[in-house]
Amino acid sequence: NVQLHIVLFSSPPPPVLAQRLLSSNAWTPWEANEFDRNVPRICGVCGDKATGFHFNAMTCEGCKGFFRRSMKRKAMFTCPFNSDCKITKDNRRHCQACRLKRCVDIGMMKEFILTDEEVQRKREMITKRKEEEALKESMKPKLSEEQQRVIDILLEAHRKTYDPTYSDFTQFRVSSSSKRITRSSSVLTHGSSSEDSSDTFNCSLECVENRMFSNMALNEDSDRSPPMDINLSHLSMLPHLADLVSYSIQKVIGFAKMIPGFRDLTAEDQIALLKSSAIEIIMLRSNESFSLEDMAWSCGGNEFKYQIDDVTQAGHNLELLEPLVKFQVSLKKLNLHVEEHVLLMGICILSPDRPGLQDTSLVESLQDRLSEVLQTYILCKHPPPGNRLLYAKMIQKLADLRSLNEEHSKQYRCLSFKPEHSMQLTPLVLEVFGNEIS
Ligand SMILES: [Zn+2]
Numbered sequence: 001n002v003q004l005h006i007v008l009f010s011s012p013p014p015p016v017l018a019q020r021l022l023s024s025n026a027w028t029p030w031e032a033n034e035f036d037r038n039v040p041r042i043c044g045v046c047g048d049k050a051t052g053f054h055f056n057a058m059t060c061e062g063c064k065g066f067f068r069r070s071m072k073r074k075a076m077f078t079c080p081f082n083s084d085c086k087i088t089k090d091n092r093r094h095c096q097a098c099r100l101k102r103c104v105d106i107g108m109m110k111e112f113i114l115t116d117e118e119v120q121r122k123r124e125m126i127t128k129r130k131e132e133e134a135l136k137e138s139m140k141p142k143l144s145e146e147q148q149r150v151i152d153i154l155l156e157a158h159r160k161t162y163d164p165t166y167s168d169f170t171q172f173r174v175s176s177s178s179k180r181i182t183r184s185s186s187v188l189t190h191g192s193s194s195e196d197s198s199d200t201f202n203c204s205l206e207c208v209e210n211r212m213f214s215n216m217a218l219n220e221d222s223d224r225s226p227p228m229d230i231n232l233s234h235l236s237m238l239p240h241l242a243d244l245v246s247y248s249i250q251k252v253i254g255f256a257k258m259i260p261g262f263r264d265l266t267a268e269d270q271i272a273l274l275k276s277s278a279i280e281i282i283m284l285r286s287n288e289s290f291s292l293e294d295m296a297w298s299c300g301g302n303e304f305k306y307q308i309d310d311v312t313q314a315g316h317n318l319e320l321l322e323p324l325v326k327f328q329v330s331l332k333k334l335n336l337h338v339e340e341h342v343l344l345m346g347i348c349i350l351s352p353d354r355p356g357l358q359d360t361s362l363v364e365s366l367q368d369r370l371s372e373v374l375q376t377y378i379l380c381k382h383p384p385p386g387n388r389l390l391y392a393k394m395i396q397k398l399a400d401l402r403s404l405n406e407e408h409s410k411q412y413r414c415l416s417f418k419p420e421h422s423m424q425l426t427p428l429v430l431e432v433f434g435n436e437i438s
């Protein structure tokens with residue numbers, strides 16, 4: 001090292017060189033870094049194509065080698081002509097004296113030539129840096145093959161059970177009059193004013209409730225309702241949304257059955273998990289169709305675009321719908337990868353604290369496995385800043401779903417208590433959400 005020190009510092013090196021020798025990144029190929037796009041890539045000595053900065057000047061490989069050899073040999077050249085030869089790519093070998101003079105003129109410096117020791121040190125540092133990078137790479141969390149397999153299975157399960165074209169929606173019952181007619185007729189019926197029914201989402205909570213109640217009052221008191229008057233007390237959207245929910249439950253069941261480990265549970269436990277999580281999964285998966293632009297679930301065309309007032313016309317009120325829309329907005333803003341989305345659904349279904357569950361420890365271990373996959377996935381696949389506290393935020397969403405579930409059950413009980421409403425539901429909905437009549 002003493003020797004090296006003498007070599008390095010016996011004469012004060014130019015600042016760039018000093019910096020290069022002293023900084024820990026001394027041996028980065030700074031020539032390449034300084035390969036400024038604005039500098040023409042032409043050798044300043046001979047005009048040949050340059051490969052970068054060499055010994056402080058932009059040169060070709062030939063002139064770089066020539067300069068280094070000349071310096072190492074401490075060669076003294078003499079020009080056979082007038083010491084003013086013009087060096088070109090073709091004649092650069094003819095006069096070494098003028099070529100070397102040209103090298104010095106354009107700024108090439110012998111201080112930039114590495115000694116053998118420096119070359120050795122440079123090699124060692126490159127090796128060391130490569131080793132450090134390899135170590136860093138090996139320390140990075142990685143999805144195991146098994147974990148990747150779980151993700152692939154869930155993605156495939158989702159692909160098979162979620163149709164992003166929503167083409168089956170045409171098979172659902174429609175209201176006895178179409179949605180649009182229903183809306184305009186209800187506006188006509190309660191005849192109140194300037195309020196535009198298509199703007200319902202923008203009006204206040206009271207506004208929607210008032211409208212709902214005024215409609216109900218009007219029709220309960222009046223037996224001369226025109227035949228077109230499908231009002232809120234008749235829950236015009238109930239048949240359609242009941243079919244939509246029933247269809248979704250089937251898809252959720254299909255998805256659940258493909259979650260690794262789910263089918264190892266007893267039939268009773270599978271049913272217990274599905275009954276309690278179905279509505280939560282429906283809310284979760286519906287986020288795919290939810291759009292922040294129009295705050296509605298858009299399932300293809302205007303015909304299958306669902307706004308808050310559509311759901312109120314299926315018997316739910318804002319106690320559920322307001323937090324539900326908030327939930328959709330905040331979930332949407334997490335910008336989950338589809339991998340995270342399917343893992344979250346799996347984790348939600350495999351919750352060990354659901355009522356009626358027998359083998360809670362098995363469910364817990366299955367859920368733990370998915371949680372680990374999710375955490376590892378976020379660590380190695382979700383770039384910042386989106387990954388910040390993402391796992392915690394996702395788990396918070398599961399808590400939000402619990403209270404939405406509770407509110408839904410409450411409202412569903414009220415709804416299904418009336419035979420004229422429960423008869424609109426499907427057997428699957430009645431079985432999964434409960435049948436208050438029977
Ligand atoms: Zn050259």
Ligand SMILES: [Zn+2]
Pocket residue numbers: 079080081082083084085095097098099
């Ligand atoms: Zn010459």
